[in-house]
Amino acid sequence: xxxxxxxxxxxxxxxxxxxxxxxxxxxxxxxxxxxxxxxxxxxxxxxxxxxxxxxxxxxxxxxxxxxxxxxxxxxxxxxxxxxxxxxxxxxxxxxxxxxxxxxxxxxxxxxxxxxxxxxxxxxxxxxxxx
Numbered sequence: 001x002x003x004x005x006x007x008x009x010x011x012x013x014x015x016x017x018x019x020x021x022x023x024x025x026x027x028x029x030x031x032x033x034x035x036x037x038x039x040x041x042x043x044x045x046x047x048x049x050x051x052x053x054x055x056x057x058x059x060x061x062x063x064x065x066x067x068x069x070x071x072x073x074x075x076x077x078x079x080x081x082x083x084x085x086x087x088x089x090x091x092x093x094x095x096x097x098x099x100x101x102x103x104x105x106x107x108x109x110x111x112x113x114x115x116x117x118x119x120x121x122x123x124x125x126x127x128x129x130x
Contacts (some may be wrong), residue, residue, distance in 0.1 A: 046077055046079070047113035051101070051102050055098065055100060062122060064096070064119070068087055069085065070085045070087075073106075081102050082106045083103075085098055085100050094120055098119055099116045101114050
């Protein structure tokens with residue numbers, strides 16, 4: 001009489017382990033990409049805060065900056081950020097356009113955030129033509 005064999009063969013077990021290993025590798029890769037994306041989004045969000053802070057500073061002080069380019073830095077979250085403000089005139093004499101770009105490395109071309117805003121001169125009535 002032949003006995004019935006129960007269980008898996010060695011080949012079946014190895015194939016199952018190979019499929020499991022491939023699936024786990026794919027999951028780990030996806031998790032790694034998600035972590036990288038989260039880190040990038042966090043950096044871009046902080047850089048945008050730096051730019052927004054610069055624009056709000058001008059608005060709160062009611063600045064009327066000259067049409068020029070200015071560089072500076074700010075520290076947020078223990079990290080130093082480098083910003084550049086480019087102020088330009090507009091067809092309306094009482095309004096200035098300000099473009100603020102923020103980067104992690106001072107001389108880098110890799111901009112983490114870019115913000116464009118407008119400042120209105122509320123103190124100079126001559127510029128309004130009145």
